[in-house]
Amino acid sequence: MKEKIYIYRAFERFWHWMQSLLIIFLGLTGFEIHGTISFFGYRNAVAYHNIAAYSFIVLIIFAIFWHFATGEWKQYLPTAKNLKAQINFYLFGIFKNAPHPTKRIVLSKLNPLQKLVYLGLKLLVIPVMVFSGLIYMNYRYPQEGGGVEGLNIGSIEPVALFHTAGAFLLLAFVIVHLYLITTGTTITSNLKAMVTGFEETENNEETERLKETENYNDNKQLSEVTNG
Amino acid sequence: MKKIVISLTLFFFIIVFVISSLIPKEREESKLNLLKEKIAQKKAIVHHDHSRYDILKKKFNSPKEVTEACMTCHVEEAREVMKSNHWNWESPQYIKGRGVVYIGKKNAINNFCLGTEGNELACAKCHVGFGMTSSKTFNFKDSTNIDCLICHDNTETYAKAPEKGGAPVATLDLSFVAQNVGAPKRTNCGVCHFFGGGGNNVKHGDLEKSMFEPNKEIDVHMAAEGSNLTCVDCHITKEHNISGQMYSLASSNRNRVYCEECHTETPHEDGILNKHTLKVACQTCHIPIYAKVNATKTFWDWSTAAKLKNGKPYEEDDADGNHTYLSTKGSFKWGKKLKPEYIWFNGTASHYLAGDRIADTTQPLILNPLNGAYSDLDSKIIPVKVMITNQCFDPVYQILSLPKLFSPTPGEGAFWTDFNCLRALDVGMKEIGLPFSGKLSFIETKMNWPVNHMVSTKENSVKCNECHTQNHSRIAGVKGFYMPARDSNSIIETAGFGLILLSLLGVFVHGIVRIYSSYKLKKRG
Numbered sequence: 174m175k176e177k178i179y180i181y182r183a184f185e186r187f188w189h190w191m192q193s194l195l196i197i198f199l200g201l202t203g204f205e206i207h208g209t210i211s212f213f214g215y216r217n218a219v220a221y222h223n224i225a226a227y228s229f230i231v232l233i234i235f236a237i238f239w240h241f242a243t244g245e246w247k248q249y250l251p252t253a254k255n256l257k258a259q260i261n262f263y264l265f266g267i268f269k270n271a272p273h274p275t276k277r278i279v280l281s282k283l284n285p286l287q288k289l290v291y292l293g294l295k296l297l298v299i300p301v302m303v304f305s306g307l308i309y310m311n312y313r314y315p316q317e318g319g320g321v322e323g324l325n326i327g328s329i330e331p332v333a334l335f336h337t338a339g340a341f342l343l344l345a346f347v348i349v350h351l352y353l354i355t356t357g358t359t360i361t362s363n364l365k366a367m368v369t370g371f372e373e374t375e376n377n378e379e380t381e382r383l384k385e386t387e388n389y390n391d392n393k394q395l396s397e398v399t400n401g
Numbered sequence: 402m403k404k405i406v407i408s409l410t411l412f413f414f415i416i417v418f419v420i421s422s423l424i425p426k427e428r429e430e431s432k433l434n435l436l437k438e439k440i441a442q443k444k445a446i447v448h449h450d451h452s453r454y455d456i457l458k459k460k461f462n463s464p465k466e467v468t469e470a471c472m473t474c475h476v477e478e479a480r481e482v483m484k485s486n487h488w489n490w491e492s493p494q495y496i497k498g499r500g501v502v503y504i505g506k507k508n509a510i511n512n513f514c515l516g517t518e519g520n521e522l523a524c525a526k527c528h529v530g531f532g533m534t535s536s537k538t539f540n541f542k543d544s545t546n547i548d549c550l551i552c553h554d555n556t557e558t559y560a561k562a563p564e565k566g567g568a569p570v571a572t573l574d575l576s577f578v579a580q581n582v583g584a585p586k587r588t589n590c591g592v593c594h595f596f597g598g599g600g601n602n603v604k605h606g607d608l609e610k611s612m613f614e615p616n617k618e619i620d621v622h623m624a625a626e627g628s629n630l631t632c633v634d635c636h637i638t639k640e641h642n643i644s645g646q647m648y649s650l651a652s653s654n655r656n657r658v659y660c661e662e663c664h665t666e667t668p669h670e671d672g673i674l675n676k677h678t679l680k681v682a683c684q685t686c687h688i689p690i691y692a693k694v695n696a697t698k699t700f701w702d703w704s705t706a707a708k709l710k711n712g713k714p715y716e717e718d719d720a721d722g723n724h725t726y727l728s729t730k731g732s733f734k735w736g737k738k739l740k741p742e743y744i745w746f747n748g749t750a751s752h753y754l755a756g757d758r759i760a761d762t763t764q765p766l767i768l769n770p771l772n773g774a775y776s777d778l779d780s781k782i783i784p785v786k787v788m789i790t791n792q793c794f795d796p797v798y799q800i801l802s803l804p805k806l807f808s809p810t811p812g813e814g815a816f817w818t819d820f821n822c823l824r825a826l827d828v829g830m831k832e833i834g835l836p837f838s839g840k841l842s843f844i845e846t847k848m849n850w851p852v853n854h855m856v857s858t859k860e861n862s863v864k865c866n867e868c869h870t871q872n873h874s875r876i877a878g879v880k881g882f883y884m885p886a887r888d889s890n891s892i893i894e895t896a897g898f899g900l901i902l903l904s905l906l907g908v909f910v911h912g913i914v915r916i917y918s919s920y921k922l923k924k925r926g
Contacts, residue, residue, distance in 0.1 A: 206869075207885065208870055208889070214865075215865035219865070270922055328882060330888075333888075334893055338896075349907070355912075
């Protein structure tokens, strides 16, 4: 029996797509500033990169608020359970049409690998990018008096190197992430879920069982489960 | 649902606020307009009419009589002139590691005509005085030796005679000139400063005859259709001390002229550009090229001088009419529309002075090293013209040797009349009071000439990616700091691009295997 479950809420989808647009835009302008590509023109690239950066920070502030207000932050708590099974799935099972080892449900929509990678992004890569970026943008050359004394660091080099390293990690993430979209139940089911919020999935006992629990009923108003 | 709508709306408002606050404001234009207004008011000041004074209407028999007439009113001014570098041809300069030394045209060495000492009769054409046959014997205390008119003539008829130690041309109507004096015009400064080194634009590269009447493309400040500034509009002069100095002679960070005096330290509408001003001098971006109209000398080889054709000196010219060879001076290279070189500079310089032993003769000798570094808070990146010369050097004493070049009478050993190198060096060094071993060698010397004029329109200023680029950055040679786009860390680049390549490869291989295995699974049914 197939069913559609509501898995990504409106803000979450909005956040995701805004974030993806901003990261791609920041990547394009950023690698132009780095001298790798040339597209917008250097001066525009710098101006656009800074605007996008501040927009991204605003988005992040809202996302953090949302994660704590809804309790969704718990989704990213790392777990060893099924971690090996998930790795095995991507390495072997996927080629044999084996079922996903972890079912996507409202309460646990991320598989253990996702939990790890996204937590890494949220706790390491994004903060490094935000803080090195803020220093980069607000950096003042060493000077006597005036300016922000705290930012009177001798050289922008270490900041720039962290920022560049982070950019490479993000780009690698985007490449793999884009590919993994196609590894859902069907080629497009992951993409559809992030667009509509609904994921079409095989019904299974766990979801049925969860339906009985209190938590699930709390979320039911939002998730409008439809049996197909 | 309500919460989401509210937070979404709030989010959009913040985005709009951020974007609108980052959009540049129209500030620059009004700031510039205020400046232009100020200039216009300054230009409206009418200068004192001297033609009504009887003392200036008489017939003057010698230029000194004019000076005496001037001094019937301008006593204090004469004293001021006698304190100036234009008069003294030297000033006390502090050189780090050396202390205070008196440097000026009297004793400085350059890599053009090398130095004035012993050649004053010719060189003093550009002295604000009369009768300098030698700086050793010239009476610097006699105020009647002052040449007021070379700077204050407003008729554009006054001219100095060549090789007469600063005396004017004999046929001038001095009375006419004396009645029409005023603040120095571009022509007054230009007759000397545009022709230094023996011809138009030989020395500076950014000061030459096209600057008499430049258009906006040549110099945005001096263009008649623009602000029409004269030299002394920027080189503010108080008590005959003209602000500004050249580091061919100067070494102290004082009496300089800064663009910031009018334009402030944050003249741009774009905050990112304003951040540059702490480390990048205005000239660096706003003078993309110099020698815009006529070529400037970039290379001089003294070692080829003294060749004669049928016992006579000769010259060779290039297509533009610039000398490429002179028997008197050697061979030259010229350059037009040149990109400057760039260097850290904190406003102080050092100098090679006559008699200094050259420690390392295998390297080019820099005659006026400019001090500065990224780590130095006072340093900025400035554009310079670098002049390279192959010049005489005494391999025994390891010092630069300076020949006697000019003498009106043949047989006195002057190189330009007798063409005998060793004799000219012998006489020349004797006049300076330094030893000469009799041996002649040549050494490559370099001089840094900061480029400060020929400011382009803002549309033509240096673009971001002329410096911020991995390939042929204008400031590729300016070290000591990390610059976005020019610099990167090879480890991070290799690891980064390696990671990207691996990701693409991994995704590609994984995808292929997936397609293949699903095809096989299907086939198996």
